Amino acid sequence: MSVLRLFTGRAASAPVARERLQILLAHERSLRGQPDLLMQLREEILAVVSRHVVLDPDKVIVRMDRGKHVSTLEVDIELPTGADRAFASAG
Amino acid sequence: MAKVLVVTSGKGGVGKTTTTAAMGAALAQAGEKVVVVDFDVGLRNLDLVLGAERRVVFDLINVVHGVAKLPQALIRDKRLENLWLLPASQTKDKDALTEDGVGRVIHELRKSFDWVICDSPAGIERGAMLAMRYADEALIVTNPEVSSVRDSDRIIGMLDSKTVRAENGERVEKHILITRYDAGRAARGEMLSIDDVLEILATPLLGIVPESQDVLRASNVGCPVTLNSPASAPARAYHDAMRRLLGETVEMQIPSERKGLMNLLLGRRAA
Numbered sequence: 189m190s191v192l193r194l195f196t197g198r199a200a201s202a203p204v205a206r207e208r209l210q211i212l213l214a215h216e217r218s219l220r221g222q223p224d225l226l227m228q229l230r231e232e233i234l235a236v237v238s239r240h241v242v243l244d245p246d247k248v249i250v251r252m253d254r255g256k257h258v259s260t261l262e263v264d265i266e267l268p269t270g271a272d273r274a275f276a277s278a279g
Numbered sequence: 280m281a282k283v284l285v286v287t288s289g290k291g292g293v294g295k296t297t298t299t300a301a302m303g304a305a306l307a308q309a310g311e312k313v314v315v316v317d318f319d320v321g322l323r324n325l326d327l328v329l330g331a332e333r334r335v336v337f338d339l340i341n342v343v344h345g346v347a348k349l350p351q352a353l354i355r356d357k358r359l360e361n362l363w364l365l366p367a368s369q370t371k372d373k374d375a376l377t378e379d380g381v382g383r384v385i386h387e388l389r390k391s392f393d394w395v396i397c398d399s400p401a402g403i404e405r406g407a408m409l410a411m412r413y414a415d416e417a418l419i420v421t422n423p424e425v426s427s428v429r430d431s432d433r434i435i436g437m438l439d440s441k442t443v444r445a446e447n448g449e450r451v452e453k454h455i456l457i458t459r460y461d462a463g464r465a466a467r468g469e470m471l472s473i474d475d476v477l478e479i480l481a482t483p484l485l486g487i488v489p490e491s492q493d494v495l496r497a498s499n500v501g502c503p504v505t506l507n508s509p510a511s512a513p514a515r516a517y518h519d520a521m522r523r524l525l526g527e528t529v530e531m532q533i534p535s536e537r538k539g540l541m542n543l544l545l546g547r548r549a550a
Contacts, residue, residue: 199468200467200468202469205424213429216429216432
């Protein structure tokens with residue numbers, strides 16, 4: 189192959205492909221089989237808030253951002269009109 | 280004992296339908312009674328590759344919904360009396376297939392065939408899930424290229440968790456079929472080698488099908504490559520793979536690597 193490389197003048201790219209795949213798949217396999225964390229969080233948050241307020245499940249958005257230094261969990265719940273009164277009476 | 284074999288890949292365009300047609304024909308030629316089932320609802324092509332596109336009356340969805348009986352929907356190949364096709368619907372309704380419905384059809388097919396070969400659609404959505412759901416064995420069609428290998432790995436994970444066999448604590452027997460293998464590019468180090476693919480996927484190899492004009496020519500005329508040009512390199516590769524599937528020991532041929540290398544060297548000198 190090294191003789192061939194003299195002809196072509198290019199380094200083989202297959203070893204790079206192989207290495208990238210090995211790293212990527214090791215990561216993806218470790219995530220596999222775990223329940224979807226965000227879906228689970230969303231379900232549980234929905235269940236807790238629903239105990240007090242009637243919610244539209246589609247208006248609950250849970251988002252996670254993984255950064256190099258800081259990761260954030262963003263929960264956005266849109267309350268229906270009249271929910272504030274429900275809060276007041278419950279409190 | 281009937282076997283249900285899913286031909287799957289995750290990635291599109293790697294050769295699932297070509298492989299289904301070629302393996303189905305090869306098994307039928309070997310005397311096995313075979314039905315090939317197209318699960319690609321809305322984008323059926325197995326009928327076209329088998330040259331039966333003008334004979335489709337009823338399809339898998341019709342049978343699942345009870346509109347047609349199974350024998351009405353099955354199309355017998357005109358060249359091989361042991362080969363049958365159950366086409367997919369062109370109706371673009373992905374939800375038309377139900378798990379129970381597919382289960383009933385597969386159960387019924389098991390009674391009259393030796394092999395039920397399910398041609399999976401690309402992706403990991405409902406159609407692909409249902410195609411693999413009842414499989415005993417899986418043929419994972421992989422090109423020696425990063426995106427195909429990654430998708431194959433994902434599909435292997437699904438075969439090990441989402442199939443009926445997996446849920447019952449049994450195993451789906453998995454085989455890798457490498458297709459569109461280009462010996463010249465592999466020799467030049469431009470393409471993942473067979474060993475690389477097998478090491479990464481950690482799944483046994485059933486065969487290596489070279490990239491070839493014969494495959495395109497066969498689908499152009501609507502005839503499985505194993506029938507259309509039986510002496511060609513891809514047809515021989517599929518034939519060997521079929522024998523291995525039946526349990527025979529056949530030496531693995533890495534397609535014309537030497538010839539590819541020679542062509543390359545001669546080509547370079549001539550240029």
